[in-house]
Amino acid sequence: MTKDMTEGRIIPQLTEFTIPLVLGNLFQLTYNAADSVIVGKFVGDDALAAVGTAGPIMNMVILFISGMCMGAGILMSTHYGAKKYDLLERQISTSMLGGLAFSAVIAILLILFAHPLLELLQVPGNIIEAAKIYLRIIFVGLIFTFVYNFFSNTLRALGDSRVPLYFLIVSAFLNVAGDLLFVVVFEWGVPGSAAATVLSEALCCLCCLIYIKKKVPLLCLGKKWKVFDGAILWRTFNYGITSALQQMCVQLGKICVQTVVNVQGVAFIAAFTAINRVDDFAMTPQQNIAHATTTFMAQNRGAGKIDRMKRGFLSSIILQAVYTTVIAVLVFFGSRQIMQLFVSDGSEEVISLGVAYLQLIAFMYYMPSATNIIQGYFRGLGDLKVTLISTILNMSARFLSAWLMIHVMHGGFDRLAWANFFGWIAMLAFQIPMIAARWRKVK
DSSP states (O other): OOOOOSSSOHHHHHHHHHHHHHHHHHHHHHHHHHHHHHHHHHTOHHHHHHHHHHHHHHHHHHHHHHHHHHHHHHHHHHHHHTTOHHHHHHHHHHHHHHHHHHHHHHHHHHHHTHHHHHHHTTOOTTTHHHHHHHHHHHHHTHHHHHHHHHHHHHHHHTTOOHHHHHHHHHHHHHHHHHHIIIIIISOOHHHHHHHHHHHHHHHHHHHHHHHHHHHOGGGOOGGGGGOOOHHHHHHHHHHHHHHHHHHHHHHHHHHHHHHHHHTTOHHHHHHHHHHHHHHHHHHHHHHHHHHHHHHHHHHHHHHTOHHHHHHHHHHHHHHHHHHHHHHHHHHHHTHHHHHHTTSOTTOHHHHHHHHHHHHHHGGGGHHHHHHHHHHHHHHHHTOHHHHHHHHHHHHHHHHHHHIIIIIITOOOTTHHHHHHHHHHHHHHHHHHHHHHHHHHHHO
């Protein structure tokens, strides 16, 4: 069901749009979290470390595809808000055809070069084979990742954030069931967890296609699916590549930090894998509120409603503040219980490292809540260069801080939280003057 966000009360609209988006992404995160929890509990720390070292490469590729789809979604939102439906249809078909070709090529390249990429990350020799197998199985299903992300972003651009959630709920439960079957019952280890993820994503993709065919007439293009417009593709690429690069920079920064962690031993790697999952769960809703802001801004920009855009931004700040307060308290006081979800009772060293990190970073989450909402504002305006530059500054500062404090100064695991802090400081130092200038210009 599509939704016009250019009319009506703003906070209820943003909340109604954001909640399914948050739940959907949290269910999506359960793919990796389930892999980590089940592999760590039933296979061991080496297997958990293998999944963890493969994760940044996998996530970087998926986020690149997601970023390209997000860029196309911004254009779709603008066309939809302006009620230019013919242009919207050509935008959809062109983006779909270009994305399918791109995903196929990327999947083949990554399957071939999985091992050299892991070597580049200095993955320890005792876990590199398991990590390689995990990546190759995941990349076999890359086409499903693209198709689902494309239609999800398209539906969200049209104001529907509920339907993608329903499919992800089913897929997430299937992923957990597959992990339990392949890893625990069949004892397939790391390859079993990867196979469960791919199969669940494929089913999620199939359900999405069936629903669109039956329930969304605007996306039933028929022969128009064959329409390919080079000019539209180029514009979509310009939007999408900036958004994709921004998404990739986040993951590239994590990969760089991973190289610092990888030389510290298996306990460091296992703890880093676990706290990354926690950070993902904590900060994804912040990103989703920002994505809701982007859709709201883009639709109202297409409709020419500037004052409504500004009121939407202020409303988003309120939503961010409420959510971040809740999650900061939960992470701080539940840090030990959270870490115990990821490792067996005998891994006290891994638990202690994770607890020290989580209790330190819990109340730092207010900083990414601010950076994310500013990112959403600029994406909605179509100014994606600001989001890219600020992300590059963030990840550069994070990596350099981690390298200095851990590798050079031989600091402890909790220094990773301070590395995140310095990254967010660098990001805000760039963003705040930019948004102040843009706010005055729009006024």
